Amino acid sequence: MKPFLLLIFELRLLIHIMSFAWAIAKSKLGKQRFLFIFVITLVAVLSLISFFVLPHSSNKEPDLASVPAPNHSELYIKETFSPEEVDKQLNYWLDILETQPSHRDVLINISQLYRVRGDESKAVYYWEQARKADPNNILFK
Incomplete structure (x- = not known):
């Protein structure tokens, strides 16, 4: 997948996970919902940061002259x-x-x-x- 399409996919996935977490937090968790939302948000933010920090694999052949x-x-x-x-x-x-x-x-x-x-x-x-x-x-x- 191209990096831009991968970013769009991750953002859409993040939106769906956050809306699901919010629905669960509103209905069942009561006092623990803020902790739950915080953990989900932290995981989502870390996954987005990893997108920009970690290098993405490419299909390019390595330069054999440098090996x-x-x-x-x-x-x-x-x-x-x-x-x-x-x-x-x-x-x-x-x-x-x-x-x-x-x-x-x-x-x-x-x-x-x-x-x-x-x-x-x-x-x-x-x-x-x-x-x-x-x-x-x-x-x-």
């Missing part, structure tokens, strides 16, 4: 692999690099693994090598 995990490779690797597994993966990719020294994806993987290990200088070096291997790739722009 750091699991598509963010560094966080994904840290959460998925132990330090020993990271070293094993790094050795694997370094072995492949010996046979394919200018393969962009191999260089990027090595760069990411060095970054996870905290070796920024090697990470930057291999990232630059990957950029040189494929300078027109959109990933490097």
Whole structure:
């Protein structure tokens, strides 16, 4: 429902609840009617305040660029692999690099693994090598 229509619905519901509460208070409650009316009014006012204060859900997709995990490779690797597994993966990719020294994806993987290990200088070096291997790739722009 759109927020404006939801507000109209809440106002109409509030009017019906208040008129019902007033009818009950007049006929049966006697001395307790003011307390009863106060409680009903308080609930109604709080529900209206919640309409303006609480955010309404929307059908919009979240911006995945602002979500750091699991598509963010560094966080994904840290959460998925132990330090020993990271070293094993790094050795694997370094072995492949010996046979394919200018393969962009191999260089990027090595760069990411060095970054996870905290070796920024090697990470930057291999990232630059990957950029040189494929300078027109959109990933490097």
